[in-house]
Amino acid sequence: MGNLLASSARMTSDDRAKDDVAIAETTQQRGRMEKPHWTGQPSGDDCSHEHGQPPNEVLHVAVAATVDLSRIDTSILTEISSFLGTARELLNLALTCKSFGQPTPATVLNWSLVEEVARQAVCSRATVAEMSCLPQHVIGTTTWLSILHRHEHLLTFDVLLGRYIEYLNGDKTAVCATGDYDGDVSVAVARSYIMRSGPHYVEFLITGTATNIGIGIVRPMPGLDAGAYDEEFDFFDDRFYPDFLAQRSADWVNDNAHACSFASGCGLMSWINWYERELGQSWEGMEACQLGDTVGMLLDLDEGTLSVYRNNRRLGVMKGGLSGAYCWYVDVSPGDAVEIRRVTNLPTALQS
Incomplete structure (x- = not known):
């Protein structure tokens, strides 16, 4: 049984060439390919290969996939993002992915997901008295992200x-x-x-x-x-x-x-x-x-x-x-x- 499995795992050069074409086609469709590499150790049946050369092992290919965030409920993304908590962490999220940092046309107020998370954080954490001490949100002038940052440093000897x-x-x-x-x-x-x-x-x-x-x-x-x-x-x-x-x-x-x-x-x-x-x-x-x-x-x-x-x-x-x-x-x-x-x-x- 072991010899049968080892034999089935080997490929001829023609087989590898066919696989290379298939990998290239898949990569062209997905937009990215990681170069295959051999990571295994030679078995007893693989001793005929030249010293330092990999045996005829199965190629493992990693293909990156793109996730379409528009298909995911915005409320779910907002809830997950809210666990970041601080203004700096939300800023890093906005800079990492434009889907989080750019305004979402589908929303009534045309805010980004990060802006909405920051708004919810301020409104849930700040008391009525603290809200009166914070800057007022003005589109194009004052962002909710900046208001959240101000709230985090609200009481200092400035x-x-x-x-x-x-x-x-x-x-x-x-x-x-x-x-x-x-x-x-x-x-x-x-x-x-x-x-x-x-x-x-x-x-x-x-x-x-x-x-x-x-x-x-x-x-x-x-x-x-x-x-x-x-x-x-x-x-x-x-x-x-x-x-x-x-x-x-x-x-x-x-x-x-x-x-x-x-x-x-x-x-x-x-x-x-x-x-x-x-x-x-x-x-x-x-x-x-x-x-x-x-x-x-x-x-x-x-x-x-x-x-x-x-x-x-x-x-x-x-x-x-x-x-x-x-x-x-x-x-x-x-x-x-x-x-x-x-x-x-x-x-x-x-x-x-």
Whole structure:
């Protein structure tokens, strides 16, 4: 039986020539051919071939096939592509295959499959408050892919003010102080995350070797020149009041409080409208924080309140009467380091 199988597996030169013609015809139809090659080992019946030459073995041919994506339900492709998750992964998919990246005429809005996946990702992940902080989709100007990328980097310290501050290990969600004495104060602002309505919750993780961090809210000031402040910087420093007030916009609404801060080391509250200020005020529920603590801040612009949490435990409302637009910010002194964390789902302890 073994000799019969071995004999049937051999081909004459005429047989191979016929097969070559058949392979060429098949390849011409499919558009691609992989060159046949011998990979087997000689058996006992194949010892008559010259040394180093392959025996008369069966040729194995790999032929590439083309898949017509138009025959596959778009919803299935969208569902599969959604597992990629990030904007960068979806961009790579769009660049890999034009069927994914080019607009699909069959769709009502003429979007590509990648654009539709990005749109669904944004709408399913972003809260109502976060949607208000994201760019608006405009065909030909703003893509859903760019909005998804913005959502992935929504809460970062994108502006540093003052000389004595830097990102921690290059991470824009974490900053540390670089000064030598207590007066070396600088500020980090999440300026691209502008809160205008609804509730917004965020957490700050205290690291470093000190707890002198000021954590709070400030008016958005997109025209403030970060490079103009080459020494210490503080929103409560009266030298800079004219610079701040020059940035006033309709988003500010009124003069109730343009900046409000929680001092993590002692728990006191300070606020200012750059006409008048109140520094180091006590408030009901205040507590000092320690290294490793997480400070939660809930700005509810429907209620006009700023509440503070320590390690998921609500301390109370620190400031009321707030309205208009705000951004998160921190100020740091020597030994301070802090990380900002975005929270999409409030823990049960924070919902009351």
